[in-house]
Amino acid sequence: MTEQSAKLTLGQKDADLAVRSGSIGPDVVDVTALYKQTGLFTYDPGFSSTASCESKITYIDGDEGVLLHRGYPIDQLAERGDFLETCYLLLYGELPTTREKDDFVYRVTRHTMVHEQMSRFYTGFRRDAHPMAVMVGSVGALSAFYHDSTDIADPHQRMVASLRMVAKMPTIAAMAYKYHIGQPFVYPRNDLAYAENFLHMCFAVPCEPYRINPVLARAMDRIFILHADHEQNASTSTVRLAGSSGANPFACVAAGIACLWGPAHGGANEAALNMLMEIGTKDRIPEFIARAKDKNDPFRLMGFGHRVYKNYDPRAKIMQQTCHEVLDELGIKDDPLLEVAMELERIALTDEYFIEKKLYPNVDFYSGITLKALGFPTTMFTVLFAVARTVGWIAQWKEMIEDPHQRIGRPRQLYTGAEMRDYVAVDERG
Ligand code: SDX
DSSP: OOEEEEEEEETTEEEEEEEEOOSSSOOEEOOTTHHHHHSOOOOOTTOTTOOOOOOSSEEEETTTTEEEETTEEHHHHHHHOOHHHHHHHHHHSSOOOHHHHHHHHHHHHTTOOOOTTHHHHHTTSOTTSOHHHHHHHHHHHGGGTOGGGOOTTOHHHHHHHHHHHHHHHHHHHHHHHHHHHTOOOOOOOTTSOHHHHHHHHHHOBTTBOOOOOHHHHHHHHHHHHHTSOOSSOHHHHHHHHHHTTTOOHHHHHHHHHHHHTSTTTTTHHHHHHHHHHHHOSGGGHHHHHHHHHOTTOOOOOTTBOOSSOSSOOHHHHHHHHHHHHHHHHTTOOSOHHHHHHHHHHHHHHHSHHHHHTTOOBOTHHHHHHHHHHHTOOGGGHHHHHHHHHHHHHHHHHHHHHTOTTOOOOOOOOOOOSOOOOOOOOGGGOO
């Protein structure tokens, strides 16, 4: 990396700060020594201008609408690869050879079962509990079962824990869905591919054979690829911060699930579909566009906008194509929600407000319509996002643990509270 420097001068205080370049993307001013040299903190509450780490996993160019995983564009991975191959790429850094992939698929497939005691956790929840609440609880509980892969200093145990997370999340998610709808759990099957297995665990019932639809299974697999990783987003940063204290990977992923649940993040796919259902018909779109632009109205167009993408989210285009494929395969013509979504997108992209603020559809805009057509209730949408993002979380967690410069994350603050004052006895207070 090329070394330049930046000088910060504040009154008598001077700081010479190193400027570092990556392989692509913006350079960084290294402020590690800033406080020691000047007694100053940097201030960036939303981290819009802050690189929290060095990483080799995912690169995003928000202005160009580019997303690379280990250098490979998301559209090529989604169109020519599959989810487990993408998992291998994220975890190991290279696309697998045939033998490497067969071995990886074999190992993941044979870790898909969860400890039978896990099923007892679910019965403690109400049937109408939101499946994301069940996911936070049950994934956090995994650390109680796998003491042989929580020694994060052991590279072998780190990889075993990573594989277990990728393998078991579909099973845990499917169990949360089955419990939610009052149907019996369906065990994973080693003869099915990853996405096929997930659909089977969700939609098979003991009373009759479940036929895997290869078009729908391919769509599910592609949706997993689109959601696999996304640089230092809120939930990934949560996993990294939790992991920086030495917490075990299962607990860190549970923290990531909790963060992903928020409607500003992974919860947006559920919120976007609920918004489309609330709009209902195309003639009501102007009313909602006006609300989204009204500063006094907290309403936002769910599935629109992004902290990094100031151009079209490349995942949204592929998701839109996948949406059409699924609706066509299922013979769903003129889906009113798709009609509203496409008209909403058309209007928003020509509206001065959205153009000026560079608000485009993101990955969550079309995913809800697709997942609803696949048969999932809206409450399961963010669970599916969590199943896919687990590999990204765990790959970023592994990278952080293996970073020789890694230290516990401990930000400081700009304090604007009360200055020091003496205690006042209760009978002397005003
Ligand atoms: C994901 O980070 C990631 O990579 C996340 C993710 C991943 O894969 O991990 O990509 C997944 O979370 C996608 C985003 C899903 N969220 C939504 O669709 C919810 C709706 N979107 C917004 O809440 C918002 O766009 C965010 C949260 C996504 C981004 O928020 P920012 O970067 O903090 O942007 P902002 O709130 O500062 O908005 C800038 C301006 C504001 O207006 P001004 O204050 O400048 O006048 O744009 C406006 C906002 O009011 N704005 C919107 C809007 N999003 C931003 N106005 C109407 N509708 C919207 N959706």
